[in-house]
Amino acid sequence: MIRPNEIVIDDNNFGTHIDTMVDGVYQRTGCIPRERSKEGPTTMRALPDLPLIPRSEWSDRIKEMERTGSRLSDIRLRGNAGDMIPSLDQNGRGYCWAHSSTAAIMMTRAVMGEPYIPLSAYAVACKIKDFRDEGGWGAQSLDFICQAGVPSSQYWPMQSVNRGNDNSNTWENAKLHRCLAGWYDLDRELYDRHLTFDQVATLLLSRIPVVGDFHWWGHSVCLLDLVEPEPGSFGVRILNSWGDRWSDRGMGVLKGSRAIPDSATAPRLVTSSTN
Numbered sequence: 001m002i003r004p005n006e007i008v009i010d011d012n013n014f015g016t017h018i019d020t021m022v023d024g025v026y027q028r029t030g031c032i033p034r035e036r037s038k039e040g041p042t043t044m045r046a047l048p049d050l051p052l053i054p055r056s057e058w059s060d061r062i063k064e065m066e067r068t069g070s071r072l073s074d075i076r077l078r079g080n081a082g083d084m085i086p087s088l089d090q091n092g093r094g095y096c097w098a099h100s101s102t103a104a105i106m107m108t109r110a111v112m113g114e115p116y117i118p119l120s121a122y123a124v125a126c127k128i129k130d131f132r133d134e135g136g137w138g139a140q141s142l143d144f145i146c147q148a149g150v151p152s153s154q155y156w157p158m159q160s161v162n163r164g165n166d167n168s169n170t171w172e173n174a175k176l177h178r179c180l181a182g183w184y185d186l187d188r189e190l191y192d193r194h195l196t197f198d199q200v201a202t203l204l205l206s207r208i209p210v211v212g213d214f215h216w217w218g219h220s221v222c223l224l225d226l227v228e229p230e231p232g233s234f235g236v237r238i239l240n241s242w243g244d245r246w247s248d249r250g251m252g253v254l255k256g257s258r259a260i261p262d263s264a265t266a267p268r269l270v271t272s273s274t275n
């Protein structure tokens with residue numbers, strides 16, 4: 001089911017969404033193709049421990065999750081003590097690739113029943129890029145979060161590029177919000193397009209948020225739900241990093257070939273914490 005105010009991006013209209021204005025401000029993207037040679041040792045895991053859900057079951061599972069309000073998007077809408085977890089906002093910097101993974105960590109916390117804590121994607125991006133406004137990819141930031149964590153906005157304010165935030169107290173707090181046991185790697189260099197989307201669908205139907213990089217968009221976003229816009233046709237609901245004013249409270253839908261990420265990763269578990 002598509003929500004009434006959601007933007008739907010497909011093979012026919014995607015060109016109009018590459019350069020986007022929200023409240024009169026151009027929204028940058030910042031995702032670049034993954035460079036494995038620059039990743040170094042990682043905490044990556046493949047997907048053998050999560051059997052693929054057959055396509056024949058997708059439609060019924062989607063309907064049941066809609067009926068019970070148990071989709072990731074539903075959890076997001078009540079995950080802040082009954083209120084909505086706000087969208088992150090990259091605020092014009094090319095840091096989408098850090099916001100997508102940070103959003104996935106926040107959503108994983110919500111699925112686990114952890115309290116909402118606003119986490120600072122700028123901390124991840126600034127630390128990786130030495131405060132330069134540069135593009136990256138989702139696996140780069142998610143692997144960093146597995147190793148160092150991501151601090152709350154109390155320690156690194158949202159959208160701040162102040163080097164004074166980069167201190168020992170900040171990174172002690174970041175350890176409370178780490179991705180544990182590695183992350184799932186769904187990169188299309190490892191799998192073909194068909195299998196990659198089946199893996200994405202399996203994770204989303206298992207309520208595991210996915211970090212999706214889309215080369216056609218130059219953008220990385222957090223994937224929340226598998227959706228069925230028309231019978232037998234599937235897409236994904238995304239949580240963008242352009243604030244809540246974009247589309248429907250920051251969420252939209254990709255369908256057709258636009259729904260298949262070029263690279264995708266997902267957190268396995270996160271630490272439990274209240275601050």
